[in-house]
Amino acid sequence: MALQKTLSLLLLLLLTLLGLGLVQPSYGQFMYQRFLRQHVDFPATGGTNLYCNTMMQRRGMTRPTCKQFNTFIHEDNSTIDAICITPNIRCKNGKMNCHAGVVNVTDCRDTGRTRPPNCSYQGSASTRLVVIACNGNPPLPVHLDR
Template identity: 35%
Template structure:
């Protein structure tokens, strides 16, 4: 007797293949947006809950728990402008924002073991440093990479 795959399993396989195809085509700028920019005006006010939701939603807990990640809150054009008129060159292709941004930093807790990733969030208002390629941000730099201008 031949067994057939149910519609739920077929849908799951299709979604997995679609996700894998999409991930392969992601440009460095698109990856930066997915991992570091949150333009929504109604983000979760509890930073711990926000980090746990966003790290999952933005696919940063797929094969491991990303240890540290920062989300910049604001208009995408404002973040992109750091690479030109709204940023100051630091070194190489790194630029500091001229103005501070609201940022939520997400750090794994000691209890984080994949696939159950648990994050602690901290909100601040600070100037950020990004690496730019073709006047687009492609990497969010840690303070150790861009120590004070």
């Protein structure tokens, strides 16, 4: 009985803290952190095949399979976040929460010649338009659409 009462009080405390905004394991923040891990490398540390092989493995995109394609954006977080306040455009999935901006990138493409976790990538550095899906208030990048 005492254990049940203690658990009930702990649950009530957690719900109160969530309601007050003091504890926020928000899905949007999780997606933003995932976006940063998968797509942001600032300052740029390369743009070569070796760069892609190293970064894809370091960022966890070579297990359980080799990720076929990934783009690393070589801009600071505030520059990338600012893309989210540009006019909305349609995403590939049809939603209207995408935004476009021109940034420095390295595109990494799997060569298909190796197996995980030792995936082999071809790197290509450029300055190009990217389309980013943004969510939240304030809006933050959560998905690299193209």
